[in-house]
Amino acid sequence: MQLAGKVAIVTGGASGIGRATALLFAREGAAVAIADVNKDAGQRVVDEITRAGGRGLFETADVTCAADCRRVVESTIRKFGRIDVLFNNAGIMRRATVLDLSEENWDRVMAVNVKSIYLLSREVIPHMEKQGAGVIINTASGWGLAGGAKAVAYCASKGAVVLLSKAMAIDHGPRIRVNCVCPGDTDTGMLRAEAAQLGADPDRFLADASKRPLGRVGSPEEIAQAVLYLASDASSFVTGTALVVDGGGLAGSA
Amino acid sequence: MRLENKVALITGGTSGIGEAAAGLFVREGAKVAIAGRNEARGHAVMERILQSGGKAIFVPTDVRKAADCRRAVDETVRAFGRLDILFNNAGVFFAQTALECSEENWDLQMDINLKGTFLMSKYALVPMIAQGSGVIVNNSSGWGLVGGDKAAAYCASKGGVVLLTKAMAVDHGRQGIRVNCVCPGDVDTPMLPEDARLRGLDWKTYLAGCENRPMGRIGTPDEIAKAVLFLASDDSSFMTGATMVVDGGGTAD
Numbered sequence: 001m002q003l004a005g006k007v008a009i010v011t012g013g014a015s016g017i018g019r020a021t022a023l024l025f026a027r028e029g030a031a032v033a034i035a036d037v038n039k040d041a042g043q044r045v046v047d048e049i050t051r052a053g054g055r056g057l058f059e060t061a062d063v064t065c066a067a068d069c070r071r072v073v074e075s076t077i078r079k080f081g082r083i084d085v086l087f088n089n090a091g092i093m094r095r096a097t098v099l100d101l102s103e104e105n106w107d108r109v110m111a112v113n114v115k116s117i118y119l120l121s122r123e124v125i126p127h128m129e130k131q132g133a134g135v136i137i138n139t140a141s142g143w144g145l146a147g148g149a150k151a152v153a154y155c156a157s158k159g160a161v162v163l164l165s166k167a168m169a170i171d172h173g174p175r176i177r178v179n180c181v182c183p184g185d186t187d188t189g190m191l192r193a194e195a196a197q198l199g200a201d202p203d204r205f206l207a208d209a210s211k212r213p214l215g216r217v218g219s220p221e222e223i224a225q226a227v228l229y230l231a232s233d234a235s236s237f238v239t240g241t242a243l244v245v246d247g248g249g250l251a252g253s254a
Numbered sequence: 255m256r257l258e259n260k261v262a263l264i265t266g267g268t269s270g271i272g273e274a275a276a277g278l279f280v281r282e283g284a285k286v287a288i289a290g291r292n293e294a295r296g297h298a299v300m301e302r303i304l305q306s307g308g309k310a311i312f313v314p315t316d317v318r319k320a321a322d323c324r325r326a327v328d329e330t331v332r333a334f335g336r337l338d339i340l341f342n343n344a345g346v347f348f349a350q351t352a353l354e355c356s357e358e359n360w361d362l363q364m365d366i367n368l369k370g371t372f373l374m375s376k377y378a379l380v381p382m383i384a385q386g387s388g389v390i391v392n393n394s395s396g397w398g399l400v401g402g403d404k405a406a407a408y409c410a411s412k413g414g415v416v417l418l419t420k421a422m423a424v425d426h427g428r429q430g431i432r433v434n435c436v437c438p439g440d441v442d443t444p445m446l447p448e449d450a451r452l453r454g455l456d457w458k459t460y461l462a463g464c465e466n467r468p469m470g471r472i473g474t475p476d477e478i479a480k481a482v483l484f485l486a487s488d489d490s491s492f493m494t495g496a497t498m499v500v501d502g503g504g505t506a507d
Contacts, residue, residue, distance in 0.1 A: 170468050170506055240468055
């Protein structure tokens with residue numbers, strides 16, 4: 001039990017990497033507060049945690065909205081009394097070049113992927129400072145370190161997440177550790193939605209994504225394991241880093 | 255027990271990070287072969303593991319020598335029947351600029367830190383590929399990602415380790431082999447006071463210099479060993495070619 005007695009907030013916890021991480025955190029002993037715009041799916045994750053004997057709560061929240069972020073933190077404190085781990089994971093993808101991308105979509109991607117981290121962290125950090133310890137993990141991306149085709153807003157937002165993580169690590173160490181995880185293509189609803197955005201067949205899209213050293217896309221559980229490492233005391237000397245979990249996608253090409 | 259029934263070979267396993275990794279791997283269920291140059295220390299580490307109920311061998315090894323590397327792999331497979339994890343950890347450091355560094359010290363750092371990683375991997379990959387699985391973890395450094403003062407040869411060797419890691423990940427991923435490196439910052443090992451001595455700094459002054467990083471302290475060998483365990487275990491099953499920084503935020507700015 002690597003998170004026994006800890007309390008974690010997971011944004012975007014209703015599906016994909018967030019859901020896998022919420023379930024893993026709960027199995028490792030944490031009480032988990034899930035924030036997501038998708039109420040039904042989010043509540044189902046909490047039910048799954050509760051049925052397995054864990055503790056969870058769901059809060060419907062748009063993390064681009066400051067009031068929603070405040071409410072998530074207040075509910076978590078009210079029910080669980082503290083916050084040890086914040087996993088800023090909510091994110092969206094819009095596959096478009098600068099020419100194709102609407103200003104509205106630019107703003108939306110930046111708000112969900114980056115501004116949400118700022119909004120929620122500023123609510124959580126005072127509690128962590130009071131406790132004298134805390135861990136923040138942000139979901140960046142392999143495309144926060146290298147560019148990708150038709151993904152300008154996403155790349156810009158994830159590059160921002162990498163450097164926001166480092167800047168916060170400097171500001172809030174040594175008691176609060178801040179890191180990000182950089183997943184490669186992972187078998188989630190978002191990846192399948194990308195195929196639709198590009199007008200591609202989902203199976204062929206996933207097969208193309210498999211052209212990397214490990215020859216496959218990742219599973220949400222494999223990313224969750226990396227997040228658990230960053231959330232647990234196993235990473236007690238780790239802050240300001242970007243942990244790449246991408247099956248070798250960024251290692252280079254054959 | 256995250257390494258149950260696994261067999262690990264650790265170079266530079268007689269002290270510091272290598273010794274900590276050996277102990278942690280054994281506690282997580284692995285059988286461990288310790289390779290190193292210092293026979294007295296190597297036997298002592300092995301004895302401690304045996305007394306704790308673990309399984310270990312010591313193979314005297316100079317990773318600069320191909321024959322030694324081949325023997326380390328052969329002896330490991332002979333003793334334990336397989337090889338799942340190679341931790342290329344042996345390393346040396348001399349605090350010198352390119353002007354100050356003798357050719358001999360250049361060769362020593364490049365041969366132990368970089369060529370030793372190549373040689374050990376070359377021989378360890380053979381049984382791993384035959385098994386269809388294996389994990390290689392290389393010990394690089396924060397100074398394999400950013401430059402440091404008075405460390406020209408060391409930085410060159412560790413930068414080489416980062417890219418050798420990525421290149422091997424590309425070559426052997428499809429054969430079921432994952433290759434990653436860990437990039438520690440300053441860690442409380444015998445290498446650190448030696449660095450302080452070479453820089454003409456007393457230990458207190460030296461440590462004070464480490465206080466301006468986000469975590470405000472140096473790391474412990476166990477903290478690095480835990481990162482190596484993560485990379486060696488199935489918890490990192492979708493990771494290859496990655497550089498895992500464990501440096502208390504030293505390279506965040």
